Amino acid sequence: MLCLSSRRQNRSATPPCRQNWRGLRLVETTHSVRQGLLWVAVLSTMLGSVCPWANAQDPSVVGQFSALMSWPGNATHAVLLPNGKVLWWPSFANGGKPQIFDPVSNTNALAIAPGYNIFCGGHSVLGNGRVLITGGDSSLNTGMANASLYDPVTGNWTFLPNMNAGRWYPTNTVLPNGDVVVISGEISPTLGVNPLPQVLQVSRGTWRDLTTAQLDLPLYPEMYVAPNGTLFFAGPSQVSRYLNTDGTGSWSIGPTMQYGPRGYGPSVMYDTGKIMVAGGGPGPTATAEIINLNAPAPTWNYTGSMANPRRNANATLLPDGTVLVTGGTSGAQFDDYTHPVFPAELWNPTTGAWSTMASLSVYRGYHSVALLLPDGRVLSAGGECNTSPPCNRNAAEIFSPPYLFNGPRPTITSAPRSIGSGQTFFVGTPDAATITQVTWIRLGAVTHTFNQEQRISFLGFSQATGGLNVTAPPSANLAPPGFYMLFLVNGSGVPSVASNIQVDNPHGHKHK
Amino acid sequence: MRTDFSISKLIAMLVVAIPCVLGGPAWAGDSYSVVELGALRQGGSSVGRHMDGTGGQVVGSSGLIHGSAMRAFVWSRPTGMRDLGTLPGGDYSEAFGVNDAGTVVGDSNTRETMRGFVWNAREGIRELSPLPGDSSSRAFAINNSGQIVGYSSGKHGIRAVVWSTKLEVRSLGTLPGGNYSEAYAINNAGRVVGMSTSSSGTRPFLWTSRDGMVDLGILTGSESCKAVRINNAGQVVGSCTLGSASRPFLWSKEIGMQSVGSLGGKEYADALGINDSGQVVGASETSLGARAFLWTKANGMQDLNSLIPPTHDVLLAQALHINNNGQILAVGSVHQDLTRDRESHLDDETHAAPLHVFLLTPVGSLH
Numbered sequence: 001m002l003c004l005s006s007r008r009q010n011r012s013a014t015p016p017c018r019q020n021w022r023g024l025r026l027v028e029t030t031h032s033v034r035q036g037l038l039w040v041a042v043l044s045t046m047l048g049s050v051c052p053w054a055n056a057q058d059p060s061v062v063g064q065f066s067a068l069m070s071w072p073g074n075a076t077h078a079v080l081l082p083n084g085k086v087l088w089w090p091s092f093a094n095g096g097k098p099q100i101f102d103p104v105s106n107t108n109a110l111a112i113a114p115g116y117n118i119f120c121g122g123h124s125v126l127g128n129g130r131v132l133i134t135g136g137d138s139s140l141n142t143g144m145a146n147a148s149l150y151d152p153v154t155g156n157w158t159f160l161p162n163m164n165a166g167r168w169y170p171t172n173t174v175l176p177n178g179d180v181v182v183i184s185g186e187i188s189p190t191l192g193v194n195p196l197p198q199v200l201q202v203s204r205g206t207w208r209d210l211t212t213a214q215l216d217l218p219l220y221p222e223m224y225v226a227p228n229g230t231l232f233f234a235g236p237s238q239v240s241r242y243l244n245t246d247g248t249g250s251w252s253i254g255p256t257m258q259y260g261p262r263g264y265g266p267s268v269m270y271d272t273g274k275i276m277v278a279g280g281g282p283g284p285t286a287t288a289e290i291i292n293l294n295a296p297a298p299t300w301n302y303t304g305s306m307a308n309p310r311r312n313a314n315a316t317l318l319p320d321g322t323v324l325v326t327g328g329t330s331g332a333q334f335d336d337y338t339h340p341v342f343p344a345e346l347w348n349p350t351t352g353a354w355s356t357m358a359s360l361s362v363y364r365g366y367h368s369v370a371l372l373l374p375d376g377r378v379l380s381a382g383g384e385c386n387t388s389p390p391c392n393r394n395a396a397e398i399f400s401p402p403y404l405f406n407g408p409r410p411t412i413t414s415a416p417r418s419i420g421s422g423q424t425f426f427v428g429t430p431d432a433a434t435i436t437q438v439t440w441i442r443l444g445a446v447t448h449t450f451n452q453e454q455r456i457s458f459l460g461f462s463q464a465t466g467g468l469n470v471t472a473p474p475s476a477n478l479a480p481p482g483f484y485m486l487f488l489v490n491g492s493g494v495p496s497v498a499s500n501i502q503v504d505n506p507h508g509h510k511h512k
Numbered sequence: 513m514r515t516d517f518s519i520s521k522l523i524a525m526l527v528v529a530i531p532c533v534l535g536g537p538a539w540a541g542d543s544y545s546v547v548e549l550g551a552l553r554q555g556g557s558s559v560g561r562h563m564d565g566t567g568g569q570v571v572g573s574s575g576l577i578h579g580s581a582m583r584a585f586v587w588s589r590p591t592g593m594r595d596l597g598t599l600p601g602g603d604y605s606e607a608f609g610v611n612d613a614g615t616v617v618g619d620s621n622t623r624e625t626m627r628g629f630v631w632n633a634r635e636g637i638r639e640l641s642p643l644p645g646d647s648s649s650r651a652f653a654i655n656n657s658g659q660i661v662g663y664s665s666g667k668h669g670i671r672a673v674v675w676s677t678k679l680e681v682r683s684l685g686t687l688p689g690g691n692y693s694e695a696y697a698i699n700n701a702g703r704v705v706g707m708s709t710s711s712s713g714t715r716p717f718l719w720t721s722r723d724g725m726v727d728l729g730i731l732t733g734s735e736s737c738k739a740v741r742i743n744n745a746g747q748v749v750g751s752c753t754l755g756s757a758s759r760p761f762l763w764s765k766e767i768g769m770q771s772v773g774s775l776g777g778k779e780y781a782d783a784l785g786i787n788d789s790g791q792v793v794g795a796s797e798t799s800l801g802a803r804a805f806l807w808t809k810a811n812g813m814q815d816l817n818s819l820i821p822p823t824h825d826v827l828l829a830q831a832l833h834i835n836n837n838g839q840i841l842a843v844g845s846v847h848q849d850l851t852r853d854r855e856s857h858l859d860d861e862t863h864a865a866p867l868h869v870f871l872l873t874p875v876g877s878l879h
Contacts, residue, residue: 092859092863115755117779138758138797139777139797139801140781140795140796140802141829142782142795145753146755184579189561189832189843190561190832191608191652191696191740192606192608195650196665209669209670211647211665211666211668211669212625214625214647215621215626216582216604216606216619216621217579218579218582220578236579237603250647251624253601261576261580262580264578281576282554334555335864366864384860384864
């Protein structure tokens with residue numbers, strides 16, 4: 001099997017050559033990448049014309065999952081750090097034992113522990129690169145009021161003042177000014193959900209209560225900074241809302257989803273102000289809906305449906321603007337491992353159509369994660385099902401999308417480490433003439449089917465000597481302060497490995 | 513007493529079948545019979561928070577797992593679980609308290625905010641206005657006189673409030689140096705408990721019309737405490753925190769603050785309810801995960817799961833309320849073949865599966 005580009009640099013991460021195409025077992029070759037590509041193209045064409053099912057196995061069409069990697073726990077929360085490593089932690093009693101996964105060496109190492117259980121918390125990467133974790137689990141299905149910061153440079157934790165009350169399943173959202181609003185999360189079964197949004201004023205390390213914005217919301221509400229700077233509540237409730245965080249805050253009513261509530265149906269902001277939500281329960285459903293917040297009167301409308309109903313799946317933005325959905329269950333029960341959905345699906349926002357991708361090896365349902373890595377692959381890990389087979393929660397696999405099998409990758413030879421909103425900056429690349437798209441994707445922070453951080457911008461660019469001049473979005477509403485993976489995508493849809501860029505940090509810490 | 517598996521299953525089936533005629537699935541054990549109260553939506557999740565003095569009406573909220581389409585409910589044996597709806601324009605409601613007259617209080621979203629509500633069968637759901645100038649409110653408890661407590665929230669902060677029987681709202685203020693308070697319970701004498709920030713930190717308060725808001729203090733070694741329930745004898749329960757850990761307390765005028773211990777877990781235990789006999793219920797971490805407890809002065813803290821027979825498939829994770837008949841409201845999970853692995857760590861079952869409400873009635877009582 002041919003393993004291209006960055007995957008060649010990481011042999012241990014390379015999936016085994018497991019396809020056996022009618023006896024034509026392909027082994028890893030010593031050919032050059034270009035020779036290898038030629039072989040892939042020829043063989044794919046030959047096999048595809050003779051036996052259509054062969055295309056279904058062609059990684060240039062359906063991508064490929066790596067071999068299963070044994071991990072020291074079930075990754076229930078995963079945050080991509082500015083250094084390209086993944087901070088993750090398991091569920092329940094092990095929720096206070098975070099790990100660091102290095103996708104280059106494929107190794108895990110224990111991180112310094114925060115000293116309390118951060119399972120069931122909210123998380124976001126601040127403009128200064130530190131990870132804010134809000135709430136957690138007391139093991140009694142009761143929220144914790146704790147909040148803390150993880151510094152990926154030193155590995156140390158610092159502790160913030162407690163929030164107003166416990167939060168079990170809150171959502172963090174970084175605001176255009178770099179502060180973070182924390183919403184929802186359960187206090188306890190006795191006192192119900194925490195209806196008070198609070199804003200962490202990052203420079204002061206204090207909380208600002210939005211006392212005129214009290215509202216009951218589901219746990220882990222799916223929140224997005226809209227182009228006008230308000231926050232959009234996209235689900236899982238059927239009724240959407242807008243939150244204005246100015247002053248003491250206020251909510252206004254929004255449009256209604258067509259399907260109904262979409263519990264544990266993941267959503268993504270797939271373009272500026274454009275959101276897609278897929279699947280969810282009850283049901284579950286295979287339907288998906290989109291909304292354009294740039295419209296004068298936004299409405300939810302159906303887009304194409306997935307091939308499989310899913311609940312507890314994950315949705316991941318890819319550098320070429322498509323959206324990958326992985327895992328989930330099609331069963332009627334909440335975390336129904338008797339009806340696993342193994343095939344991934346890829347949504348094309350231009351056509352609204354879904355394509356079926358390669359299949360996971362194990363069920364990834366409730367408490368599983370999926371996270372875009374800087375090299376354009378997608379980490380898939382965790383879950384709760386511990387029956388073997390088909391479940392193996394203490395394991396991970398990495399999906400290589402089809403674009404990693406479609407030719408040489410563009411390269412970035414230079415990029416600034418930090419820029420401001422609206423700034424035009426130079427990106428060095430020998431492949432400038434082939435680049436048709438420049439995107440950046442905010443570092444992800446995912447749990448419980450919702451990535452509280454990922455968002456994508458399609459950046460304007462022009463040719464320059466030795467590279468490209470690229471222009472950042474003009475407003476922090478479109479790209480709140482933080483870290484973004486910058487990708488150059490060529491005419492074949494193949495992305496570069498990302499350069500990490502710090503955007504508009506208002507709090508003084510420069511990218512190291 | 514543990515029995516042979518097949519025999520125990522047979523017994524369980526018989527025990528379930530008979531009470532089903534009266535209500536939902538039920539189990540009878542050495543100390544309590546158990547009735548599962550169901551859900552408003554098939555496969556949904558429910559929390560029962562409070563009940564009247566006879567156990568005839570239970571209130572809480574029920575919806576999809578982890579919060580979508582949540583609705584306040586009132587449950588009774590004849591009618592089962594009834595959806596109380598929402599205030600106009602709302603999409604979410606929760607019930608927190610009910611008195612012996614069957615009047616229910618809670619909160620509901622409106623189009624743009626959250627408001628406390630009061631509900632009775634004759635008048636339906638009515639809004640509880642916040643303090644003048646405030647935008648939102650929340651009601652947690654109602655006594656047999658019809659006085660309601662909760663909080664009001666607006667530009668000037670969050671204040672514990674009491675609504676009179678005429679639904680006129682009044683601020684209870686804060687402890688000295690504080691700027692935030694919430695009231696969680698009121699007894700029939702009109703005594704109110706809750707939490708308030710203060711110059712010393714977050715403290716449990718007792719409010720009376722004569723003395724106003726008084727700091728009940730904290731357990732030795734803790735950083736902050738909240739009082740969540742008060743009985744008609746004036747005893748108060750709640751929890752204190754130290755770092756991320758929590759410990760349940762029982763307060764009385766005579767003894768002051770005292771710990772009621774735990775079921776052996778090192779980190780977390782909360783007291784959530786108390787009746788006029790001084791019986792306390794709550795939840796405690798154990799080596800097997802969260803377990804509902806009953807605490808009495810005579811017997812100390814007991815795992816409620818040990819007071820129902822091992823022949824059924826119910827795990828009681830938290831006990832939220834106990835009335836003067838000794839009936840207990842608990843939440844937990846229904847686990848297949850729990851008999852076989854009763855000692856398993858089942859936090860996942862409780863956490864990820866739909867949450868169920870169980871009404872426990874002492875065996876031998878009239879209920």
